[in-house]
Amino acid sequence: MKTAYITLGCKLNYAETSTYERKLVAEGFETVPWSKGADIFLVNTCTVTEHSDKKSRNIIRKLHRISPDARIYVTGCYAQLKKAEIEAIEGVTAVFGAEEKGRIVPTILADVKGQKADIYIPGTFFPAFSSGERTRSFLKVQDGCDYKCAYCTVPYARGESRNIAIDEIIPQAEAIAAEGIVEIVLTGVNTGDFGRSTGETFFDLIRRLNDVEGIERYRISSIEPNLLTHEMIDWITSGTKFLPHYHIPLQSGCDTILKAMGRRYDTAAFAQKIAYIRSRSEVPGGPRVFFGIDVIVGFPGETDELFMETYNYLCNVIRPAFIHIFPYSRRSGTPAAERKDQVQDCIKTKRVQMLEELCQRLHEEFILSNKGIKEKVLFESTDRKGMMEGYTGNYIRVSRPYDPDMIGKIAEIEI
DSSP: OEEEEEEOSOHHHHHHHHHHHHHHHHTTOEEOOGGGOOSEEEEEEOOSSHHHHHHHHHHHHHHHHHOTTSEEEEEEHHHHHOHHHHHTSTTEEEEOOGGGGGGHHHHHHHHHHOOOOOOOOTTSOOOOBOOSOSSEEEEEOOBOOSOOOTTOOHHHHHOSOBOOOHHHHHHHHHHHHHTTOOEEEEEOSSGGGTTTTTTOOHHHHHHHHTTOTTOOEEEESOOOGGGSOHHHHHHHTTTOSEEEEEEEEEEOSOHHHHHHHTOSOOHHHHHHHHHHHHHHHOOTTSOOOEEEEEEEEOOTTOOHHHHHHHHHHIIIIIOOSEEEEEEOOOOTTSGGGGOSOOOOHHHHHHHHHHHHHHHHHHHHHHHHHTTTOEEEEEEOSOOBTTEEEEEETTOOEEEEEOOGGGTTOEEEEEO
16 A cells, blocks of 8 residues: 655654554555655644644645545644544544554554554553654654643643653664664653653653664753753763753743743743853863754733843843744633733734844854864765755754765764
């Protein structure tokens, strides 16, 4: 059976889709590009914004037009929150919510082959990692979130914070290493909250992963600032395999908005954490730490003055290497959606543009500050007009003439 996979949203979805694909390939299914048509489509959806919902609906309808007789299976966060809405779309065969991910492959096998497979127990953790690339793999270590920030539906879509034991994760990392992959990105909904199900900690996990043979580099996809402890930072910067690359959600540089969002820190604590990482990681003549910061603009009640607090905080205090900018999206069922002081879309658009311009300046400054520094780059397989690309430990993209012998290899270069 020709099968195509479409993943929307985060790297956690990507890891899960890759796991479904790996299981079906082992059963004899052939993977094909979705645009060419298929017998089976598996769509992993996102619901982080209203635009995400719309994009999911549109792709499902497009797949049905491409292959009217194909079976279309849908999962992901949008599938959890709006199952009936998706089931009403023409062409959809089955929809799987957050607790049904273990049923997806057995259901497809039963539909197509009349074959039974091990049924995953509903509500438990679905282990996953991505494969098929020769440079890095995304390893799911945690799922769900207990924070329930005022703007977010993800806790309702993904469920409560949970994980499997470290002793079950280590073999997955070893399997990744056995494929010749040398870099792992740890991913989850609230990654740093690892251990809630097993009485372990995220610090316990990363120390064990550091000893896995064959894996040379680790990145943490995202971690809440209140979960990134000084003890953990000290250990990471002591010469481990974990890279000087931090993706930390800020969401707002204004204490008034942070409190309204229900975030678990203020701007002073966030700034102190960033300063501590820099003090422990950066030395004269050495590489600077990469900080990617998430920011939401246009949260209800964010006036021009409060937005400028965020702008000035980013510009004058944090100065990250990159800003991931999201216009606030009103999500039904969240406390923020009920507020009367919603910000107009045209104002959000203007603020997004201002932060995009700031991001460009800060990123250029970050690159220039690393000029002349020697760094190690892991090169990737894509051939872009005779050039190949890779990333330094602190996430600077580097290009060089394409050389197939360099794919998946780490080389020292001068930036």
